[in-house]
Amino acid sequence: MKQAFRLFVVVGALLTxxxxxxxxxxxxxxxxxxxxxxxxxxxxxxxxKKLPIILVYSADHCAYCEILENEILKPMIISGDxxxxxxxxxxxxxxxxxxxxxxxxxxxxxxxxxxxxxFVTPTMLFLGANGKELHERILGINTVEMFGGRxxxxxxxxxxxLRNQNQTIAKNQIQPAHQ
Numbered sequence: 001m002k003q004a005f006r007l008f009v010v011v012g013a014l015l016t017x018x019x020x021x022x023x024x025x026x027x028x029x030x031x032x033x034x035x036x037x038x039x040x041x042x043x044x045x046x047x048x049k050k051l052p053i054i055l056v057y058s059a060d061h062c063a064y065c066e067i068l069e070n071e072i073l074k075p076m077i078i079s080g081d082x083x084x085x086x087x088x089x090x091x092x093x094x095x096x097x098x099x100x101x102x103x104x105x106x107x108x109x110x111x112x113x114x115x116x117x118x119f120v121t122p123t124m125l126f127l128g129a130n131g132k133e134l135h136e137r138i139l140g141i142n143t144v145e146m147f148g149g150r151x152x153x154x155x156x157x158x159x160x161x162l163r164n165q166n167q168t169i170a171k172n173q174i175q176p177a178h179q
Contacts, residue, residue, distance in 0.1 A: 031074040036089035038100040039131065046087055047129035052158035054151075056090040057113060059121040064141050068122045071144045072151060086155050093121060102131035124151070126158045128165075134158040 036042060036055060046053050056073065058065035069090070076082045091099070093113050098106045101115075116125060126135035135154045141147055 031078045033069055033073045033077065033088060033090045036091050036099060037097075039102045040100050040104040042087060042089060043102045043129040043131060046127075049084075049087075050162055051085065051087055052134050052155065052162060053087045053089065053125075053127040053129070054155070055125045055127055056088075057116075057118045057121050057123040057125070058090055058092050060092065060094040062121045065122045067144065068124070068141045068147075072141070072148060076151075082155070085159060093118070102129075124154075126154050128158075128162060134161045 033056070039055075042053060045051075054073075056065075056068065058069065073088055073090075077088060082088065091109055091113070093109055095109050098108050099112060101107045101112055107115075113119075118125075120139050122139075122141060124138040125133055126137070128134050135158045138150065138154065
């Protein structure tokens with residue numbers, strides 16, 4: 001009931017100000033944020049596509065995690081605007097299963113979280129293909145309307161760092177001798 005009322009208020013505000021409602025805003029419940037089970041494979045995809053990875057740590061019964069997922073991550077996925085900009089995954093720190101880390105080793109989610117010094121949920125990491133942070137992590141979620149801009153900025157900075165790394169690598173490769 002609260003969500004229906006909130007949606008009613010948002011739609012009313014958009015119509016009042018003459019703005020069109022994005023197609024994804026109507027129903028983000030159909031989207032899912034994939035769970036990271038094999039970070040080695042995700043890292044390879046990120047390397048091949050030259051994209052950063054958003055890895056969101058969440059927890060059961062974390063209301064802020066639900067807000068982040070429903071108001072930010074799912075709309076990002078549904079919009080399609082981020083398909084060629086970032087890979088989006090989540091990890092539930094309450095999950096007892098093991099995952100494959102970036103080096104290919106099996107590790108508990110708890111141990112993996114400790115490696116990244118994640119103790120608060122939600123925590124959003126912006127990672128390169130090797131699992132190294134490209135941008136300052138974002139802890140928690142504040143005003144949803146402003147949060148999206150903060151995430152977009154982090155994605156752009158992460159992409160720029162990756163592009164710069166790729167250019168540096170290309171410049172440092174040994175060039176064949178001219179004959």
